[in-house]
Amino acid sequence: MKYVMKGNPETGKLNLPHLIVAQSYNCDYACIGCNAVGNGESINPRRMLKIVDDWRAYNMGDAIFHLKGGEPLMFEGIWDTVNHAACKGLYLFMTTSGSKVDQEAVKRLQGVYDKTDGQVIVSLDGSREEINALSRQRGSFETARSAIETLVESGVPVAWNYRVHRGNQEDIGDAIRLANELGVEQFNVLYHAQIRNRNGNLEVPDLEVILPQLERARNNRARDMLEWSVVDMIQRLGSGKYDCNGCTAGFRGFAYITPDGNVYSCPNTVSEKHRLGTIDDSFENLFENGKNLREVHKERLVCKGELEAATKDKEYQRKLDEEEELIKEKIAKTETTSEEREPIAVCFNRNY
Numbered sequence: 001m002k003y004v005m006k007g008n009p010e011t012g013k014l015n016l017p018h019l020i021v022a023q024s025y026n027c028d029y030a031c032i033g034c035n036a037v038g039n040g041e042s043i044n045p046r047r048m049l050k051i052v053d054d055w056r057a058y059n060m061g062d063a064i065f066h067l068k069g070g071e072p073l074m075f076e077g078i079w080d081t082v083n084h085a086a087c088k089g090l091y092l093f094m095t096t097s098g099s100k101v102d103q104e105a106v107k108r109l110q111g112v113y114d115k116t117d118g119q120v121i122v123s124l125d126g127s128r129e130e131i132n133a134l135s136r137q138r139g140s141f142e143t144a145r146s147a148i149e150t151l152v153e154s155g156v157p158v159a160w161n162y163r164v165h166r167g168n169q170e171d172i173g174d175a176i177r178l179a180n181e182l183g184v185e186q187f188n189v190l191y192h193a194q195i196r197n198r199n200g201n202l203e204v205p206d207l208e209v210i211l212p213q214l215e216r217a218r219n220n221r222a223r224d225m226l227e228w229s230v231v232d233m234i235q236r237l238g239s240g241k242y243d244c245n246g247c248t249a250g251f252r253g254f255a256y257i258t259p260d261g262n263v264y265s266c267p268n269t270v271s272e273k274h275r276l277g278t279i280d281d282s283f284e285n286l287f288e289n290g291k292n293l294r295e296v297h298k299e300r301l302v303c304k305g306e307l308e309a310a311t312k313d314k315e316y317q318r319k320l321d322e323e324e325e326l327i328k329e330k331i332a333k334t335e336t337t338s339e340e341r342e343p344i345a346v347c348f349n350r351n352y
């Protein structure tokens with residue numbers, strides 16, 4: 001299913017509740033800029049089943065249960081967890097490098113997605129090996145490409161997460177072309193990532209380079225895949241139909257659990273200030289604790305989580321401020337007025 005995280009700023013609720021769990025940060029890759037660094041903690045498999053039960057009990061209607069890591073396909077008890085989530089009627093999302101998507105895994109995922117909807121989100125930062133290797137594990141391009149291909153062929157819904165930095169910013173058009181060929185249903189451009197290269201230089205990409213490629217792709221063949229991407233967001237906000245009130249961090253229905261059992265408002269806001277509590281607290285109490293955080297995330301048009309990280313890095317802060325100015329300028333150029341504006345909050349990163 002295609003998915004963009006949105007919320008209603010008037011109620012402070014996410015449109016579709018979304019729980020993200022990193023059972024552990026174990027991974028067989030060592031990608032540049034990965035922030036999933038822990039000290040070997042993990043949530044035990046029985047506890048994972050209870051988290052699924054609690055999440056199901058908290059949400060009467062549709063809700064997403066999302067595994068990210070580390071590498072979810074290396075989690076202890078992974079198949080019990082995902083089958084349990086699917087049997088409970090939760091949508092299943094899983095963010096993976098594709099490194100463990102072998103025949104057996106594809107068969108099992110096929111079985112799970114026969115029971116529910118959702119996405120397997122494959123992280124891949126280039127349309128070919130030499131580009132992908134600039135930020136991800138060397139030699140991993142073909143593994144990820146083939147994982148996408150096999151999953152799509154097996155009827156598993158697949159999204160592609162593309163972290164942009166200066167080294168791959170001109171490759172986005174080619175990557176979207178490949179995503180189209182492979183049958184990916186959603187392409188996420190993660191352009192706020194605080195990636196430093198192997199020499200330590202900041203690699204925040206240039207939006208002026210990204211936007212024309214997204215515009216071309218959106219006009220040609222990828223409108224659906226790029227819904228609420230930065231270029232689509234500019235068009236939508238410029239249309240005057242929306243009143244965008246910031247991002248969805250701190251919204252009721254959105255939480256991120258880390259391997260040490262802490263719960264935060266978003267995977268991009270892992271800090272004491274954004275800690276909602278622990279897995280021993282009820283979801284009701286966790287979201288009550290998070291309600292004041294919404295103020296922190298209001299009235300900006302770039303990812304506030306990254307912005308928080310930027311307070312410790314002035315160069316990064318300046319880059320994000322520049323991005324936001326550019327987005328505002330572009331919106332102003334297309335802006336039309338409308339009597340009825342839908343109040344909306346949206347995640348500018350689109351995915352995790």
Ligand code: SF4
Pocket residue numbers: 247248249266267268269297302303304305306346347348349350
């Ligand atoms: S924009 Fe950033 S901080 Fe806000 S919800 Fe998305 S990832 Fe989280």
